[in-house]
Amino acid sequence: MRDRINANDIANSVMMLRSAFKGTIVIVEGSTDSRLYGKFLDEENTETVIAHCRQNVYNSVKEVSKRRGDERLIGIIDSDLDHMNGIKRSPPLFQTDARDSEGMLFLSKAFDDVLFEYADKERLDDFRRRHGNPKDAIYSACYPIGILMMISSRDGLNLSFKDLVFEHFLDRRSLKCDIRRMCEHILDRSNGAWISLSKLVGLVFDEPKMDPVIVCRGHDIADVFAFALREIFGGYNARTINGYQVAGAMRIAYDREDFDKTALYATSDAWASDKDMPLWDKSGIVRS
Structure with missing residues (x-):
């Protein structure tokens, strides 16, 4: 069933969510990514959408932000082969420091x-x-x-x-x-x-x-x-x-001190702050 979900499905889910939610939407690859980054997100002002694969994150972010005009969202992807191939992603797409989140x-x-x-x-x-x-x-x-x-x-x-x-x-x-x-x-x-x-x-x-x-x-x-x-x-x-x-x-x-040291946090936080978008929790409390 998950193999049949494409970027348009994810984009439609985001737009349905947007009708009732005005905060920041974070699109991630999988459930483990949702659990990891969810520990550090602003719980009241962000919602996470699982795209089920890397390409779906990339394409759905492009669809929602560029074609449907919703700029209050980001996508987080594993770097995969990008670093080895010298590819850098630009906001609202952000990538892991290592090859993937487990790395x-x-x-x-x-x-x-x-x-x-x-x-x-x-x-x-x-x-x-x-x-x-x-x-x-x-x-x-x-x-x-x-x-x-x-x-x-x-x-x-x-x-x-x-x-x-x-x-x-x-x-x-x-x-x-x-x-x-x-x-x-x-x-x-x-x-x-x-x-x-x-x-x-x-x-x-x-x-x-x-x-x-x-x-x-x-x-x-x-x-x-x-x-x-x-x-x-x-x-x-x-x-x-x-x-x-x-x-x-x-x-x-993995705790907030670890995450705060990453380029993923620094770049996404700076970008969201510049746009006055809630993203990462600033209370210092980490949810387990």
């Missing part, structure tokens, strides 16, 4: 809070001695996947990155990614891919280095973090933890 959580102290809650101190200390900072290790594990996603999009490879099984290509002690095995795993799951394994591996290694913050997909980060907790340095309470639970825990731990 933005990982940048904050929410990561440390979740690590403190679920890691076994001795096992974590041993990992740090042998393999370094766990956050860096998680980034390194996810980085080749993000690079391959960019290559697939750029070169039309039609690769599938859904439901990856990280056990097939991550080391259970160091988290190091075996790039050849990763490429093989993704090729095996990608019907219609026309490229050879050796060629694909070469493309990943040949790609210029980029900032992992803009490369690593938040979904992969959460899954690899969960994998590391289950297999390497987690405590008893992390034996069955999964990526959805890790992402949820980081959303809960």
Whole structure:
């Protein structure tokens, strides 16, 4: 059903809402984005609309603001490949600092809070001695996947990155990614891919280095973090933890201090203030 919802449907929902609401309407991609940003929005003077995908946010904001003349709204999207491709969005569309909202959580102290809650101190200390900072290790594990996603999009490879099984290509002690095995795993799951394994591996290694913050997909980060907790340095309470639970825990731990440091907050707040539009809550109270 959600797959059939398009930008016109979202735009019509916004205009119906507008008939009874005069505040700021915030269009976001999904329900988890609504829960995350909803913690910080001006509750009385904003309403959130879920667009169900990134393209729907982009197109519905364009439709409502430019064609229907309603300027009291913003859209928030994941940056996705934009940062890697040098694309900058302009208001009323705003994008995450990292590749997506989960990646933005990982940048904050929410990561440390979740690590403190679920890691076994001795096992974590041993990992740090042998393999370094766990956050860096998680980034390194996810980085080749993000690079391959960019290559697939750029070169039309039609690769599938859904439901990856990280056990097939991550080391259970160091988290190091075996790039050849990763490429093989993704090729095996990608019907219609026309490229050879050796060629694909070469493309990943040949790609210029980029900032992992803009490369690593938040979904992969959460899954690899969960994998590391289950297999390497987690405590008893992390034996069955999964990526959805890790992402949820980081959303809960993410607070106003974290959000205030983001470019997403700074740019959207400045733009809304300039237009005298309510947007972010200024009381200092964070809703859970």
